[in-house]
Amino acid sequence: MYFILELLGTVAFAISGTMVGVQAHMDMLGTTVLGLTTAVGGGVIRDLLIGVTPPAAFQQPVYALVAIAVSLIVFIPPIRKRINTNAMILILIDAVGLGVFTVTGVKSGITFTNPFLQIFLGVVTGVGGGVLRDMFAMQKPAIFVRHFYAIASLIGAAVCYFLLSVNDNAAMIAGISVIVVLRILAAAFKWHLPKT
C-alpha cells in the first residue's frame, strides 16, 4: 500500500518535472532529467545529509526507472499537449506524493532524535526535488515565491514527528492526511504566505 502511494507520488513528480522542462524549451534529455530530479532529488539530498551513500534512489532504482519512463512518455507531443498541470487529478496525486515523501523523510532521520533535523529532513524529501527542478530550469524555486506548498509539508512533518512517539502507523497516516488536505485546500483557495 505504502509502495503504491510512493509510486503515485513518483509519477506525479515526474510529470511535474517534465512539464517544467517542456515549458523551458529543453530537449528530451533535459525534460527527462527534470522529471527524474523532481521525483528522486529530494530523497537524494536527504540521504547525502544523513550520510546514506549511495542514496536509496540508486540502491532501489525502481522509482528512478519509473520516473524516467514517465518522463519519456510525457514528452511525446500528443500526450504532453493534453496534460493540464492544474487538473484536479494531478494536484491530488501530487499531494499524495508530497505527503508520502515528507513522512518518509521524517522517519529516515529517526535515529538522530533531533526534532529540528527530522522535520527538516521531511520537508527536504518532500520539496527538495522541486527546488532542484526549478533551479535546473533557471526559475526562482516556486516554493519560495508563491506557494503554501512547503508549509503543508512542514506542518505535516511536525504532526508526523510528534505522533511518532505514540504510534508509528498513526503518525504516518496523520502526517500524510494533513499534507494532502492542506495542499488541496491551498490550491483550491489560492492560499499563500505574506509576500514582499
Next chain:
Amino acid sequence: MYFILELLGTVAFAISGTMVGVQAHMDMLGTTVLGLTTAVGGGVIRDLLIGVTPPAAFQQPVYALVAIAVSLIVFIPPIRKRINTNAMILILIDAVGLGVFTVTGVKSGITFTNPFLQIFLGVVTGVGGGVLRDMFAMQKPAIFVRHFYAIASLIGAAVCYFLLSVNDNAAMIAGISVIVVLRILAAAFKWHLPKT
C-alpha cells in the same frame, strides 16, 4: 567569546540572505530559507565535503534557529524598510562573520593535513552560504562578479592555515583580523578584481 562572534556572523548573514530574498520578491518562506541558507549553507557544504553527517548545523541547531528567527523579524515590513545593507554596522558584523566562519572552516579540515583542502574548506565555509543564496534568487553569485569578498576570505584562510603550526589561538585571531580588515577596506575603497 568565539560563540558570540559566530552568533554575530549568523545574524549578519541571515539579514543579508533575507534582504536578497526581499529584493527577489519572495514570500516569507523564501526569505526565511534564504536567510537560513546564507547563515548555515557554507558550513553544510563543508561538512558534506569532509563526511560530517548530519552536518553540524543540524546537530547544534542553535545557529539555524537564530538565523530563522532573525529572518522572520527582518521580514516584518517596517523593519525591513529601515535596513540598509550598505550600512557600516552591517558591513562590520558581516566581516566578523566572514572571518569567524572562514577560520572555523580551516580548522575543521585539520585532520587532513592538506593545505589546498584546508584553505578551500575555509573559503567554502565563509562564502558558500552566499553563493547558495544568490543561486536560489537566480542571480549570478555576487562573489564571482564584482567583489573582493572571497579574496579576503582566501587570504585570511591562508594566514590562519600557516600560523596553525605555530599557535592555535594566534592563527585564529590573525586569520579573523586579516579578513575583517581586508573586507572593510574592500568595501570602503571599492576594491575589485580584474573584470572581463
Next chain:
Amino acid sequence: MYFILELLGTVAFAISGTMVGVQAHMDMLGTTVLGLTTAVGGGVIRDLLIGVTPPAAFQQPVYALVAIAVSLIVFIPPIRKRINTNAMILILIDAVGLGVFTVTGVKSGITFTNPFLQIFLGVVTGVGGGVLRDMFAMQKPAIFVRHFYAIASLIGAAVCYFLLSVNDNAAMIAGISVIVVLRILAAAFKWHLPKT
C-alpha cells in the same frame, strides 16, 4: 598514459569553464572558479554520491591546481581573445576529457554492482562539472537544451560497463573511443535530441 589523458581533459574543461565565465562578465575569481568547477565538479558530485570524503579532487589536488593555473592563463585578455571554443582542437581534447572522465566514473562505482548506479556515476563524472558551470553562470545547463553531448557520455558509459566483465582495459578503451567518436560526429553534424 591515462594520467596524460585525464590532464588533457582537465585542461579542456578548465578552458570551457573560464570562457563561459568570461561571456557572463565575471571577474578573475568567477572565471577561475568556473574553470575549476567544470574540471573537477563532476568528480566531486560523484564522490559525494558514493561517500568518498574528502572527494578525490582534494586528496590528489594536481588536477585542481592544473585547472586553476589554466583558468588564470586563459583569463589574460590577449590569450582569451584568441580562444575559439568551437575550434576543432578544443572539441577534440574536450571529447577526450568527456571520455576519460566518464569511464573513470563508471569504474569508481564498481564495488556496488548496480548497472543503473555505475552508468549514472559515469555520466555525472563526465557532464556534472559542465552543469555546475552553467548554473553558476545562470544559464540553462547546455546539455539539457541543445546537445547530444550527454548522450555520447551515456552510450560510452553503458559500453564500458558491459565490457568491464570481459576485460578492464578493453572496457575503458572502448568506452572512451565511443564517446570521442560520437561527440565529434555530434559536433560536426550538429546532432541533437528531439526538442520541444
